[in-house]
Amino acid sequence: MDFGLQGRKVLVTGGTRGIGRGIVLAAAEAGADVLTCYRTESAAVDSLVAALKETGGDHHVIRADLAEVSEVDRLVGEASDRFGRLDGVVNNAGVISHIPYADLAVEEWHRVLDTNLTAAFRIVQQCLPLFGASGSVVNIGSRGAAAGIPLRAHYTAAKSAMIGLTRSLAKEYGSRGLRINVLAPGVIETEAMEQMPPERAQGLRDMYSGKTALARLGTVPEVAAVALFLLSDLSGYVTGETINVDGGI
């Protein structure tokens, strides 16, 4: 499908693994020029760089730890230097941990909120001057934010706050052509699941498949396709929305 993204300049955070990697590769294949970031050096970084070279286009993979505001600002500076403008931003980088609320340390609360929420706030703010007459921001939330998940109070708090941030910014910046939406995945099969012991991975698949109308987990390309739709003009009259990509959980 042609999303009309040829030559569009797109920043995707956390693009080396999982959903972010899928969005980066799908956007590059759709003709966009993509700048993405990661926190940790790994084989995934090298393989993404190699895959993007194969795809063609003007792509950049940069190390930046988004838990630090100064690093967020440096990342946006890189996007400005390399692209001169932006047409789309996907706030994808996220971290999660499983901790009983009674034991949740304030440092862990801050780590999860800084990466999932504060980075998105700061990125959109710093990117404002880079958007022209139109632009699209896709904030990757979580279906679990609306449902609530035991042991993830910090994570669901951050992802719920993303919805309020999105709705407010949609109203504040809609008149200048900026659209802002949340894409809220359900349970998605990423390579993280392949790296688990097989019995544990199968247990998770069975448990979460049983909760969805489609009786299966989602795939990374299925999430990436919706991200491309939201980045593209095909969704030109969609803003302030939360789009669940959750198989009917």
Ligand SMILES: NC(=O)c1ccc[n+]([C@@H]2O[C@H](COP(=O)([O-])OP(=O)(O)OC[C@H]3O[C@@H](n4cnc5c(N)ncnc54)[C@H](OP(=O)(O)O)[C@@H]3O)[C@@H](O)[C@H]2O)c1
């Ligand atoms: N997978 C799911 O089922 C699911 C469900 C609902 C929502 N989500 C949301 O979807 C997004 C992606 O999830 P995922 O499962 O694909 O995650 P993932 O496999 O853990 O990948 C996360 C990506 O973000 C990067 N990242 C993490 N912290 C960073 C930081 N401080 N600075 C820069 N980059 C950072 C990681 O880079 P490094 O490798 O360098 O750490 C990696 O590239 C997250 O926002 C998550 O909350 C996922």
